[in-house]
Amino acid sequence: MTTWFLIIDCNTFYASVEKVFRPDLRNKPVVVLSNNDGVVVALSQEAKDVGIKRGDLLFKIEELVKTHRVHVFSSNFVLYYDFSKRIETVVRRYFYDVEKYSVDEMFIEYTTDKSVDEIRETAKKIRDTISDEIKIKVSIGIAPTKTLAKVMNRYAKKDKRYQGVAILKDTNLLQKALFTYPAGDVWGIGRQHSKNLAAQGITTAWQFSQMNDNWLRKNFSIVGLRTARELRGIRCIDMELHPPDKKNILCSRSFGKPISELSDLKAAVSAFVQEVAEKLRRQKSVCKSIGVMVMTNPHRKDQKQYYNSVMLELPYAANDNLTLQEIAFIGLEKIFRTEHLYKKAGVFVNDLFSSENIQYTLWDNAAKISKRRHLFQTVDTINTSLGLIKLGIQKGTEAKHSMRQTKKSPNYTTDISQVPKIDMD
DNA sequence: TCTGGGGTCCTAGGACCC
DNA sequence: TCTGGGGTCCTAGGACCC
Numbered sequence: 173m174t175t176w177f178l179i180i181d182c183n184t185f186y187a188s189v190e191k192v193f194r195p196d197l198r199n200k201p202v203v204v205l206s207n208n209d210g211v212v213v214a215l216s217q218e219a220k221d222v223g224i225k226r227g228d229l230l231f232k233i234e235e236l237v238k239t240h241r242v243h244v245f246s247s248n249f250v251l252y253y254d255f256s257k258r259i260e261t262v263v264r265r266y267f268y269d270v271e272k273y274s275v276d277e278m279f280i281e282y283t284t285d286k287s288v289d290e291i292r293e294t295a296k297k298i299r300d301t302i303s304d305e306i307k308i309k310v311s312i313g314i315a316p317t318k319t320l321a322k323v324m325n326r327y328a329k330k331d332k333r334y335q336g337v338a339i340l341k342d343t344n345l346l347q348k349a350l351f352t353y354p355a356g357d358v359w360g361i362g363r364q365h366s367k368n369l370a371a372q373g374i375t376t377a378w379q380f381s382q383m384n385d386n387w388l389r390k391n392f393s394i395v396g397l398r399t400a401r402e403l404r405g406i407r408c409i410d411m412e413l414h415p416p417d418k419k420n421i422l423c424s425r426s427f428g429k430p431i432s433e434l435s436d437l438k439a440a441v442s443a444f445v446q447e448v449a450e451k452l453r454r455q456k457s458v459c460k461s462i463g464v465m466v467m468t469n470p471h472r473k474d475q476k477q478y479y480n481s482v483m484l485e486l487p488y489a490a491n492d493n494l495t496l497q498e499i500a501f502i503g504l505e506k507i508f509r510t511e512h513l514y515k516k517a518g519v520f521v522n523d524l525f526s527s528e529n530i531q532y533t534l535w536d537n538a539a540k541i542s543k544r545r546h547l548f549q550t551v552d553t554i555n556t557s558l559g560l561i562k563l564g565i566q567k568g569t570e571a572k573h574s575m576r577q578t579k580k581s582p583n584y585t586t587d588i589s590q591v592p593k594i595d596m597d
Numbered sequence: 598t599c600t601g602g603g604g605t606c607c608t609a610g611g612a613c614c615c
Numbered sequence: 616t617c618t619g620g621g622g623t624c625c626t627a628g629g630a631c632c633c
Binding site for chain 1 (some may be wrong): 598600601608
C-alpha cells in the first residue's frame with residue numbers, strides 16, 4: 173500500500189465561474205475585481221495573454237481593457253462559494269474524506285495498492301466529471317506529500333501534455349521535477365523568503381530541498397524545515413478533515429466612498445458586528461473582548477492620515493449582536509476623531525472559547541444574557557432563510573459605507589429571481 | 598475618482614513568578 | 616572577589632496561505 177496526496181485545484185476559478193452562464197464569453201478575456209472594484213484578483217488565461225496580471229489596478233489597465241475587449245466583473249462570492257460546494261459534492265462521490273483547503277482547492281489522502289496508471293485514470297475521471305457537470309476545469313497533482321502534490325499540480329496546469337493530471341510516479345523523479353522549479357513557487361515559500369534565498373544563490377526548489385536541516389531551521393524556522401523535508405518526499409503535513417474552530421474572527425472592509433461622520437461609521441461597525449457575531453454563533457463560540465479599528469486612505473498622501481484600534485473587555489462572555497455592539501460602539505467613540513476621511517473600518521474578536529461551558533460570575537445578569545442568546549438564535553434562523561433582520565442603527569444608512577460593485581454578475585444559482593431566463597419566442 | 602479581505606503559525610522579548 | 620535560573624504567559628511583528 174502506498175499513500176498519495178491529491179490536490180484538486182480549479183483553474184482561474186472566479187473567472188471560469190463567471191463564464192459558465194455566459195457562453196458568449198468563451199475564449200474571451202475575463203477579469204474579476206476585488207471588493208470596491210479596485211484591483212484584479214482573478215483572470216482568465218485570455219486576460220493573462222493580453223498582459224494583465226493579478227494585482228493590477230483597474231484604472232491602470234483601462235487601455236488594455238478597451239483594446240482587447242476584456243470583460244470585467246465585480247466579485248460575486250456567493251456565486252463562487254456555491255460552485256465550490258458543487259465541485260466538492262462531485263469529488264465526494266469518489267472520496268469520502270476531503271479537505272477543503274480553500275474555495276478552489278481540495279486535498280485528498282489516498283492509500284491504495286493501485287498502480288500509478290490506475291490512480292491517474294481515477295483522477296482523470298474526476299476531472300472529466302467536474303468538467304461535464306459543473307463546467308469548470310480543474311488540475312490535479314498527485315504525490316507522496318502535500319507540498320509535492322502542489323508542485324505536480326502546477327505541472328498539470330501549465331503543461332498541456334499532462335492533460336490536467338500530473339503524478340509523481342516515484343521519488344527517483346524528484347530531482348527532475350524540482351530541478352527547474354522556482355523556489356518562490358513552492359507552497360510555503362513566499363516573496364520575502366524567496367528574496368532572501370535568491371540573495372544566497374538558491375533559486376530552485378531542488379536547491380532548497382537539499383539544504384542542511386540546521387541551516388533551514390535557523391533561517392526559515394520549523395516551517396521552512398518542514399517544507400524542505402516535504403520536498404524530499406518525507407511527509408510532514410497531514411490532512412485536516414475537520415476545520416478547527418477559528419481562533420480569531422475579523423470583519424473589515426473599505427468603503428465605496430470615504431466617511432467622516434461618526435453616525436455613518438457606527439452603521440458600518442454595526443454591520444461588521446453582525447457578521448462577526450453570526451460567525452461566532454455558527455461555530456458555537458463566545459468572546460470575552462472585542463476590538464474596533466478605523467483608518468483613513470493610506471494611498472492618499474495629500475490627506476491627513478489616521479489609524480487607530482482599541483480592544484475592550486466585555487462584561488461577560490457573549491456572542492449576541494446587542495452586547496457586542498454596545499461595547500464596539502464604546503470602542504469606536506474612543507478612537508473616533510473628527511476631521512478625517514475614513515476609508516476603512518473593522519471589528520475583530522480574539523480569544524474565543526466554546527459557548528457550551530460558560531462560567532458566569534455572581535454579578536452577571538444571567539437572565540438578561542440568556543434572553544439575548546435566545547433572541548439571536550431566532551434571528552439566525554430567520555436570517556438563514558430570509559436575511560432580513562438587522563439592528564435598527566443600520567437602517568437606511570447602508571449606502572454610505574457600502575462597497576462599490578458596479579459590474580456584479582447575477583446570483584444565477586442561489587437566487588430564484590436571478591436564474592437565467594430563456595426566451596422562447 | 599480608483600490600491601481586497603480573512604485567516605494561520607512562529608519567534609523574540611519582556612513581565613512576572615517562585 | 617559572587618548579582619540565578621527556569622518556567623509561563625503575553626504581545627508585537629513578520630512571515631505565509633488563498
